[in-house]
Amino acid sequence: xxxxxxxxxxxxxxxxxxxxxxxxxxxxxxxxxxxxxxxxxxxxxxxxxxxxxxxxxxxxxxxxxxxxxxxxxxxxxxxxxxxxxxxxxxxxxxxxxxxxxxxxxxxxxxxxxxxxxxxxxxxxxxxxxxxxxxxxxxxxxxxxxxxxxxxxxxxxxxxxxxxxxxxxxxxxxxxxxxxxxxxxxxxxxxxxxxxxxxxxxxxxxxxxxxxxxxxxxxxxxxxxxxxxxxxxxxxxxxxxxxxxxxxxxxxxxxxxxxxxxxxxxxxxxxxxxxxxxxxxxxxxxxxxxxxxxxx
Amino acid sequence: xxxxxxxxxxxxxxxxxxxxxxxxxxxxxxxxxxxxxxxxxxxxxxxxxxxxxxxxxxxxxxxxxxxxxxxxxxxxxxxxxxxxxxxxxxxxxxxxxxxxxxxxxxxxxxxxxxxxxxxxxxxxxxxxxxxxxxxxxxxxxxxxxxxxxxxxxxxxxxxxxxxxxxxxxxxxxxxxxxxxxxxxxxxxxxxxxxxxxxxxxxxxxxxxxxxxxxxxxxxxxxxxxxxxxxxxxxxxxxxxxxxxxxx
Numbered sequence: 416x417x418x419x420x421x422x423x424x425x426x427x428x429x430x431x432x433x434x435x436x437x438x439x440x441x442x443x444x445x446x447x448x449x450x451x452x453x454x455x456x457x458x459x460x461x462x463x464x465x466x467x468x469x470x471x472x473x474x475x476x477x478x479x480x481x482x483x484x485x486x487x488x489x490x491x492x493x494x495x496x497x498x499x500x501x502x503x504x505x506x507x508x509x510x511x512x513x514x515x516x517x518x519x520x521x522x523x524x525x526x527x528x529x530x531x532x533x534x535x536x537x538x539x540x541x542x543x544x545x546x547x548x549x550x551x552x553x554x555x556x557x558x559x560x561x562x563x564x565x566x567x568x569x570x571x572x573x574x575x576x577x578x579x580x581x582x583x584x585x586x587x588x589x590x591x592x593x594x595x596x597x598x599x600x601x602x603x604x605x606x607x608x609x610x611x612x613x614x615x616x617x618x619x620x621x622x623x624x625x626x627x628x629x630x631x632x633x634x635x636x637x638x639x640x641x642x643x644x645x646x647x648x649x650x651x652x653x654x655x656x657x658x659x660x661x662x663x664x665x666x667x668x669x670x671x672x673x674x675x676x677x678x679x680x681x682x683x684x685x686x687x688x689x690x691x692x693x694x695x696x697x698x699x700x701x702x703x704x705x706x707x708x709x710x
Numbered sequence: 711x712x713x714x715x716x717x718x719x720x721x722x723x724x725x726x727x728x729x730x731x732x733x734x735x736x737x738x739x740x741x742x743x744x745x746x747x748x749x750x751x752x753x754x755x756x757x758x759x760x761x762x763x764x765x766x767x768x769x770x771x772x773x774x775x776x777x778x779x780x781x782x783x784x785x786x787x788x789x790x791x792x793x794x795x796x797x798x799x800x801x802x803x804x805x806x807x808x809x810x811x812x813x814x815x816x817x818x819x820x821x822x823x824x825x826x827x828x829x830x831x832x833x834x835x836x837x838x839x840x841x842x843x844x845x846x847x848x849x850x851x852x853x854x855x856x857x858x859x860x861x862x863x864x865x866x867x868x869x870x871x872x873x874x875x876x877x878x879x880x881x882x883x884x885x886x887x888x889x890x891x892x893x894x895x896x897x898x899x900x901x902x903x904x905x906x907x908x909x910x911x912x913x914x915x916x917x918x919x920x921x922x923x924x925x926x927x928x929x930x931x932x933x934x935x936x937x938x939x940x941x942x943x944x945x946x947x948x949x950x951x952x953x954x955x956x957x
Contacts, residue, residue, distance in 0.1 A: 435713040435803045435883070440788075442723070442797035454794075468831050475820065475828060482819045547815045552808070552832060553791030704794040708727055 438553070443704035455700035462557025469561035477566050491573045499525060499577065506642050515585050522581040523671040524641040526574045527603070527664045532632050533567040534607040538614035539625045546710045556699075556706055560615065564607045582671065590673035599666040599676070602684050606663060609691040616702055619709040635660060659687055715804030715883040715914035717766040717789065722798035724759040724784055724939075758784040759795070760939045766932070768914035773926040773947055775919075775954050776936035782919040785936065786810060786886050789917060804883030804914060807833070811888070812873040822857040822864070822872055823848070829876045843879050850905075851875040852898065871898055878905055885913035889920050923951060 441450035462469070481487040499522050507517035541563045548554060618624040639660045645652035655661045656679070665680040759781045766772055774782045787793045788800060790808035815832065816825050826847055830840030848857045851871045861869060890906065910916050910929065920926055926933070926947070933950035935943040943950050 435715070436805055438791045438800070438802040438806065440791065440794045440800040442795050442799070444725075444796040467837065471828065471831055475817065475824070479817060479819050548832065550787075550792060551810060551815050553806075554832065707793055709729075 440704075446701060451704070452700045455696065455703050458555045458699075458703060459557050462555035462561055465555070465558060466561060468554075469558050470565055472558065472562035473565035473569065476562065477569055488570065488573050491570055492577055495526070495529070495574045496577045499581065502642065510643060510647060518581050519585045519587050519672060520644070520668070521642060522578045523668040524639075524664050526571065526578045527667040528636065528639060528641050528660065529574060530567060530571045530603060531606070531660055531663055532636070533570060534564070534610045535614060535628060535632060537563050537567055538607075538611035539618035539628055541611050541615035542619040542706050542710050543615075549707050549710055556703060557612075560608060560612045563611045563615075564604060567607065568604060578671065587672055592675055593670060593673045595666070595670040595676055599670045602688060603663055603667060605688055606684075606691065609688070609695045613691070613695050613698060616698060616706060616709075619706055620702075639664060656683070659683075662687070713803070714768040716768070716802070717764070717884065717915060717917075718799070718801040719762055719764050719788075720799040722759055722762045722788060722795045722800055723757070724781075724788060724793055725755040725796045726758045726784070728754040728756060757939050759788065761798070762936075762939075762941055763798075764934060764941065764944055766915050766917075770932050771910070771916040771930040771947075772918070773920070773930035773933040773951065774917060774936065775921075775923070775926065775933055775951065776942075780936040781939040782936055783810070783888055784939075785934075786888055786917065786919055789884070789886055802884060805834075806884045806886065807877070807880070807882035807909075808886040809877055809888065810886070812870065812877050816861055816869065816873060818862050819860055821860050822851075822853055825861060825872065826857075826876050829873075830879070833877070833880070835880065847875045847879050850879075850901070867895065867898075871902075874902055878902075878909055881909050881912035883913060884915045885909055885917070887916070887918040887920075890918065890922070890925060923955060927951060 441448065441454070443451065445451075477488060481490065484490065486493065499518070503518050503521040504514070506521065507514045510517065541559050542549065542556070545559045548559070549556075614624070614628070618628075635658065638655065638658050640652075640655055641664065645655045645661075648655070662680040662683040666676050666684055669676040669680075762781075762785065774785060776782050784793065786808065787810070788795060789802065790806060790810065791800075791802070792808075794800075815829065817828065820828070823844065826844055827837075827840055830843070830847075831837065835843075851857075851868075851874075853868060853872060856864065856868060861872075864872070887906075916929070918926065918929060930947045933943075933945065933947040933954075934941060935950050935954050943953065
């Protein structure tokens with residue numbers, strides 16, 4: 416009988432002396448130990464190196480949600496298109512601006528808002544929903560964070576055609592500022608990573624976070640300049656600068672519309688990313704090992 | 711030369727926290743303690759493992775024995791790297807495969823083939839590796855045309871067969887088994903037992919938790935006897951198991 420089960424250690428093409436994978440775990444009860452930081456760093460590195468696994472997980476989760484449905488993920492596209500046409504139509508009348516001017520404004524803002532809010536809602540369940548994997552095998556926690564971000568970027572990609580069609584119909588033409596879409600998109604994706612990681616950890620421990628976040632998001636939507644222009648609010652419009660979502664929407668929207676972005680928004684975004692990355696990493700280093708116990 | 715597998719545990723302790731519904735809520739932390747009685751400051755911890763130290767080299771086949779709740783499954787989870795210990799150090803050299811609860815991690819709505827690919831990737835195989843092994847996995851699971859149906863159309867036995875076939879398609883250096891179980895019908899149970907035997911022979915270190923002392927006596931040369939999360943005794947299998955059975 417030929418050898419039916421290949422052994423990883425005796426791969427025929429492998430070098431004679433292979434390096435053995437080593438798992439080193441150190442007690443997590445001691446806070447802020449050097450080992451905890453090393454482990455957190457290695458988790459991020461291993462998760463990033465195996466990004467293909469995250470893509471597969473994110474993609475299969477998206478397919479799972481729309482299995483047996485006729486339009487599949489294009490339901491996202493359709494509902495987005497309907498929302499923008501109806502709500503955009505009504506609000507352009509309310510704000511007494513022309514449809515041609517208002518539709519691109521609301522389409523780009525709403526698509527970005529949907530992306531941000533999906534990072535928040537999915538972030539809360541990233542580890543809870545991965546329970547069956549976390550309890551069965553050793554995988555980097557980062558893998559699940561990347562998978563969640565990737566899935567929401569895929570959803571965003573399904574919304575993009577609606578935005579582009581509206582921009583084209585409204586006669587918005589690309590300018591050099593359109594290139595700012597690339598950094599704006601990367602900054603939003605980076606914010607997604609931080610949001611998913613941090614909210615995922617907190618929600619795994621404190622289950623009340625999910626209903627709290629869901630209701631706060633609904634409130635936040637009305638405090639975000641998606642359906643209206645902050646300038647029309649007069650002095651009160653300045654208060655919107657305290658809403659983090661405002662700045663992400665501003666940088667994405669200005670790039671879509673080919674306009675110069677507000678410098679304050681970019682500064683705010685970069686500041687939040689740096690602070691979030693540092694805070695997120697500290698939190699991850701402190702509590703990464705507990706996630707499996709929490710879910 | 712093939713690098714040797716090794717397991718080292720140094721004073722490993724694992725606490726499983728118990729979160730009741732109220733302790734899990736922020737509510738319990740935010741409200742004044744008087745209204746909800748004792749605050750969750752004194753969290754309930756189950757000491758699943760306490761000061762477990764052991765060291766195993768290539769060639770060790772270890773029987774994990776003890777009563778229900780002695781910490782056998784927790785120890786296997788620690789060895790698999792799933793639960794990180796609260797105190798102590800764990801070091802494992804070599805590829806690890808844990809056959810713990812194989813039914814976990816299957817997608818109900820995905821087809822058998824998609825499940826094989828996903829599971830294979832999760833087990834650390836590259837896409838090319840798993841693709842090359844799919845036909846053989848399907849053949850071993852003896853699912854026939856069912857492989858392209860969603861898992862929801864499978865019987866319990868078929869699911870187990872599929873899970874077993876994927877999980878055992880690559881031989882690890884360190885093999886962890888929780889309760890060796892017969893899978894599926896008589897015919898498949900025989901083939902799965904054969905495959906398990908091959909895996910065990912290939913593995914440099916085997917750790918198996920079971921209540922079947924006859925089987926353990928056959929497979930193992932060392933034994934750890936756990937009691938209440940602590941190591942009661944550790945040593946050559948026959949001696950430790952004899953004292954365990956007479957206790």
